[in-house]
Amino acid sequence: xxxxxxxxxxxxxxxxxxxxxxxxxxxxxxxxxxxxxxxxxxxxxxxxxxxxxxxxxxxxxxxxxxxxxxxxxxxxxxxxxxxxxxxxxxxxxxxxxxxxxxxxxxxxxxxxxxxxxxxxxxxxxxxxxxxxxxxxxxxxxxxxxxxxxxxxxxxxxxxxxxxxxxxxxxxxxxxxxxxxxxxxxxxxxxxxxxxxxxxxxxxxxxxxxxxxxxxxxxxxxxxxxxxxxxxxxxxxxxxxxxxxxxxxxxxxxxxxxxxxxxxxxxxxxxxxxxxxxxxxxxxxxxxxxxxxxxxxxxxxxxxxxxxxxxxxxxxxxxxxxxxx
Amino acid sequence: xxxxxxxxxxxxxxxxxxxxxxxxxxxxxxxxxxxxxxxxxxxxxxxxxxxxxxxxxxxxxxxxxxxxxxxxxxxxxxxxxxxxxxxxxxxxxxxxxxxxxxxxxxxxxxxxxxxxxxxxxxxxxxxxxxxxxxxxxxxxxxxxxxxxxxxxxxxxxxxxxxxxxxxxxxxxxxxxxxxxxxxx
Numbered sequence: 252x253x254x255x256x257x258x259x260x261x262x263x264x265x266x267x268x269x270x271x272x273x274x275x276x277x278x279x280x281x282x283x284x285x286x287x288x289x290x291x292x293x294x295x296x297x298x299x300x301x302x303x304x305x306x307x308x309x310x311x312x313x314x315x316x317x318x319x320x321x322x323x324x325x326x327x328x329x330x331x332x333x334x335x336x337x338x339x340x341x342x343x344x345x346x347x348x349x350x351x352x353x354x355x356x357x358x359x360x361x362x363x364x365x366x367x368x369x370x371x372x373x374x375x376x377x378x379x380x381x382x383x384x385x386x387x388x389x390x391x392x393x394x395x396x397x398x399x400x401x402x403x404x405x406x407x408x409x410x411x412x413x414x415x416x417x418x419x420x421x422x423x424x425x426x427x428x429x430x431x432x433x434x435x436x437x438x439x440x441x442x443x444x445x446x447x448x449x450x451x452x453x454x455x456x457x458x459x460x461x462x463x464x465x466x467x468x469x470x471x472x473x474x475x476x477x478x479x480x481x482x483x484x485x486x487x488x489x490x491x492x493x494x495x496x497x498x499x500x501x502x503x504x505x506x507x508x509x510x511x512x513x514x515x516x517x518x519x520x521x522x523x524x525x526x527x528x529x530x531x532x533x534x535x536x537x538x539x540x541x542x543x544x545x546x547x548x549x550x551x552x553x554x555x556x557x558x559x560x561x562x563x564x565x566x567x568x569x570x571x572x573x574x575x
Numbered sequence: 576x577x578x579x580x581x582x583x584x585x586x587x588x589x590x591x592x593x594x595x596x597x598x599x600x601x602x603x604x605x606x607x608x609x610x611x612x613x614x615x616x617x618x619x620x621x622x623x624x625x626x627x628x629x630x631x632x633x634x635x636x637x638x639x640x641x642x643x644x645x646x647x648x649x650x651x652x653x654x655x656x657x658x659x660x661x662x663x664x665x666x667x668x669x670x671x672x673x674x675x676x677x678x679x680x681x682x683x684x685x686x687x688x689x690x691x692x693x694x695x696x697x698x699x700x701x702x703x704x705x706x707x708x709x710x711x712x713x714x715x716x717x718x719x720x721x722x723x724x725x726x727x728x729x730x731x732x733x734x735x736x737x738x739x740x741x742x743x744x745x746x747x748x749x750x751x752x753x754x755x756x757x758x759x
Contacts, residue, residue, distance in 0.1 A: 282629070
């Protein structure tokens with residue numbers, strides 16, 4: 252080969268090399284892959300992309316079973332309720348309960364509870380003569396949550412809706428802080444005018460919330476927003492805010508954002524501070540994660556009293572966070 | 576000087592056919608691939624040096640091209656797109672082949688006996704850098720013009736020209752015989 256190299260390299264001048272390359276190319280064998288091979292390859296691909304019906308059915312059944320197993324843990328995933336609760340449920344903060352009490356053919360079942368340090372949410376089912384009732388359509392009275400030390404709290408919300416388990420279900424909410432684990436009692440005097448005085452005792456794990464001082468003020472156009480503190484729990488974020496300006500009294504709703512997360516306003520408690528155009532509010536939003544975040548955006552909407560048909564006026568403020 | 580007429584001509588595909596194939600006409604796709612198969616096969620042979628692997632690369636190319644046909648944005652570049660798929664497939668197969676395995680599989684890939692000079696150049700090609708070698712394969716075995724090679728390899732035309740020029744020059748010089756002897 253070495254000899255060949257030395258002898259032949261002298262001949263490979265100028266265009267000769269190109270001719271030799273072309274000659275080599277012209278001597279390549281052609282493939283005897285027939286058009287049928289291409290045809291079969293295409294058909295094989297087609298078959299690959301077409302799912303076998305039996306296989307599809309088996310997969311479908313497996314997915315259904317897995318989904319069913321997964322859904323068993325989601326007691327609060329309820330279209331009628333806020334995402335703060337739904338997400339807390341998905342994140343495993345629900346404490347499962349198996350408590351029931353039957354009186355006068357009415358059975359009340361407690362399936363789970365979420366205590367986030369700011370509110371207690373009970374997932375309940377009610378049956379009358381064996382038939383499940385929709386909590387949205389029944390009249391109730393005398394619903395109270397009683398702590399181990401005897402303190403009583405009235406319910407703040409009594410909701411109903413369809414769960415992903417395809418059955419009627421309801422949530423009974425109490426605005427109460429339960430920092431210590433204890434045995435609590437749910438008392439219900441009457442349902443649909445049936446007096447029963449049901450009492451259901453259940454254990455609850457103590458939970459706390461965290462309050463962070465914010466002390467941040469921002470003026471947008473002529474509106475001033477002063478954020479004094481944030482209280483973060485597992486299902487919600489409460490923001491204490493003082494709004495000053497022409498539209499302060501006409502606030503219609505809002506949203507908070509941080510990173511890719513978004514929390515809608517759940518409720519608000521506000522009062523006039525006595526100063527013209529100034530309102531102090533505690534606004535509760537669905538929980539969003541603020542850990543490791545540098546800032547939180549707050550959107551405030553105000554109805555313009557001078558323009559009844561117009562779009563709400565929106566203001567966005569950027570609240571710096573120092574939460575670790 | 577070698578003129579363009581001496582080189583194998585780039586196969587011209589009817590753009591309407593490509594569009595029809597993209598719209599799901601399997602028969603038209605098969606016809607297109609059938610018309611390109613020898614050109615693609617020669618490039619695969621040059622890279623893999625054995626018939627079986629070249630046919631595997633070709634078949635894999637049919638498969639990938641068929642499955643990803645919808646990704647061809649400009650119909651006029653269908654051929655360069657398919658050739659790029661083929662080169663990638665051939666390189667993947669080549670990497671899997673151990674030298675020992677390759678020796679076992681070597682077979683005649685020419686329909687006529689190569690003369691001494693051709694055998695010499697064929698062996699010299701193995702000593703070129705892969706970048707230079709591929710450009711020469713595409714130019715002389717695939718019949719692609721510089722612009723098409725640039726699209727296949729996703730390089731500027733000037734780069735392709737310099738690789739071709741450098742590769743041919745190194746072949747003329749016996750790929751720097753002294754350099755090779757000392758293992759570069």
